[in-house]
Amino acid sequence: MSTPYPLTNIALIGATGNLGPHILHALHTHPSPFQLTILTRSSTTTTTSSSSSSKNNTPLPYAPTPFPPSIKIIHSPSADHYTSQFLEEVLKGIDAVVLTLAAAALGEQQKGIIDACVKAGVRRVVLSEWGSDTTNPLAVRGVALFDAKAEAVEYAKKVVAEQPEGEGGRLSWSAVVTGPFYDWCLKLGFCGIDVKNKKVTLYDEGKGEFTATTLTQIGRSVASLLTQPNNTKFANTYTYISSFTITQAGIFAAVKAATGTETTDWTVENKSIEARMQEGREKAARGDIHGTYDLIFGSTFGGSKYGSDYGNRREISNKELGLEEEHLESVTREVLEGKRPLVEW
Numbered sequence: 135m136s137t138p139y140p141l142t143n144i145a146l147i148g149a150t151g152n153l154g155p156h157i158l159h160a161l162h163t164h165p166s167p168f169q170l171t172i173l174t175r176s177s178t179t180t181t182t183s184s185s186s187s188s189k190n191n192t193p194l195p196y197a198p199t200p201f202p203p204s205i206k207i208i209h210s211p212s213a214d215h216y217t218s219q220f221l222e223e224v225l226k227g228i229d230a231v232v233l234t235l236a237a238a239a240l241g242e243q244q245k246g247i248i249d250a251c252v253k254a255g256v257r258r259v260v261l262s263e264w265g266s267d268t269t270n271p272l273a274v275r276g277v278a279l280f281d282a283k284a285e286a287v288e289y290a291k292k293v294v295a296e297q298p299e300g301e302g303g304r305l306s307w308s309a310v311v312t313g314p315f316y317d318w319c320l321k322l323g324f325c326g327i328d329v330k331n332k333k334v335t336l337y338d339e340g341k342g343e344f345t346a347t348t349l350t351q352i353g354r355s356v357a358s359l360l361t362q363p364n365n366t367k368f369a370n371t372y373t374y375i376s377s378f379t380i381t382q383a384g385i386f387a388a389v390k391a392a393t394g395t396e397t398t399d400w401t402v403e404n405k406s407i408e409a410r411m412q413e414g415r416e417k418a419a420r421g422d423i424h425g426t427y428d429l430i431f432g433s434t435f436g437g438s439k440y441g442s443d444y445g446n447r448r449e450i451s452n453k454e455l456g457l458e459e460e461h462l463e464s465v466t467r468e469v470l471e472g473k474r475p476l477v478e479w
């Protein structure tokens with residue numbers, strides 16, 4: 135086991151997506167003197183507010199304003215991926231790499247980044263995990279997204295074990311299990327609740343318990359994980375964090391409280407989890423991507439049957455990471471009042 139070392143120069147890859155900006159925001163506003171670099175593909179028109187290195191001056195389409203000028207942005211020369219040569223070059227001098235990669239990049243692209251981290255002397259790679267507890271034998275099987283994440287962890291374990299001694303440093307990996315992103319899911323209707331049209335679909339009466347985390351809490355967890363005085367603690371292991379362990383019925387109650395409505399104001403439909411899982415399996419078998427959503431959310435609402443309530447069964451690191459306590463009712467209210475924007479610049 136290596137000795138503690140400061141992780142100051144941080145590179146983020148995938149920072150322009152759904153999750154990345156929240157981690158970037160947490161690192162950028164953290165009191166630690168992080169030096170932040172974003173790697174982005176040249177097909178993306180990422181800019182800083184004063185950047186001349188950007189392809190053009192169009193602000194990032196996902197963010198209300200461009201990234202702050204203190205953040206270095208490096209575009210890859212290839213339009214849609216990163217070559218090993220590019221990665222090895224730009225990752226020299228970087229202490230930690232945080233990956234929030236899109237589904238399409240979780241396989242070979244992620245493995246290539248892990249390889250480049252070793253060659254460049256990076257000390258920590260935080261893998262693009264950020265979801266269900268796929269280590270639980272109860273977790274739903276046959277979801278390509280989960281398989282790619284599990285494979286990336288296995289690959290990182292192998293690379294870390296086999297890396298040469300003494301060359302620039304020794305790489306370790308981290309993977310953070312978060313469950314569904316609560317605010318993101320509520321906003322996008324993935325909790326089964328359509329607030330605008332007052333329609334709710336409860337699976338098995340909405341009784342299954344599952345653990346979820348907000349985007350802000352995930353951002354805080356990464357900043358904290360990278361600044362642990364003994365930073366070997368979260369190395370080469372999964373870290374479990376959460377905002378709360380909840381049920382669909384509990385979310386519905388919180389939404390009703392936040393909107394001042396009663397059940398009678400809503401159209402309530404009840405569906406079976408197993409029917410949704412079966413639908414998901416059938417769609418996935420014929421290559422329909424929507425099957426993945428059915429399987430992920432079916433197993434989430436299926437609760438303990440699929441290990442989705444990891445907050446009840448795993449060691450949660452919130453306290454060690456100094457994470458704030460969050461409450462379903464207040465977060466729900468904030469989401470519905472627009473106080474939890476999906477990108478927070």
Ligand SMILES: NC(=O)c1ccc[n+]([C@@H]2O[C@H](COP(=O)([O-])OP(=O)(O)OC[C@H]3O[C@@H](n4cnc5c(N)ncnc54)[C@H](OP(=O)(O)O)[C@@H]3O)[C@@H](O)[C@H]2O)c1
Nearest residue numbers: 148150151152153174175178234236239262265313314315
């Ligand atoms: N638990 C949940 O509820 C939940 C929800 C959503 C996502 N997630 C997880 O969070 C992680 C990030 O997801 P996300 O939704 O933030 O991703 P995303 O928005 O789909 O994509 C993130 C970034 O990945 C980069 N990217 C896209 N295609 C790529 C490719 N072929 N090669 C290299 N980079 C590529 C892009 O950055 P550039 O254009 O800047 O290169 C993109 O902005 C994933 O592990 C995902 O499974 C979990």
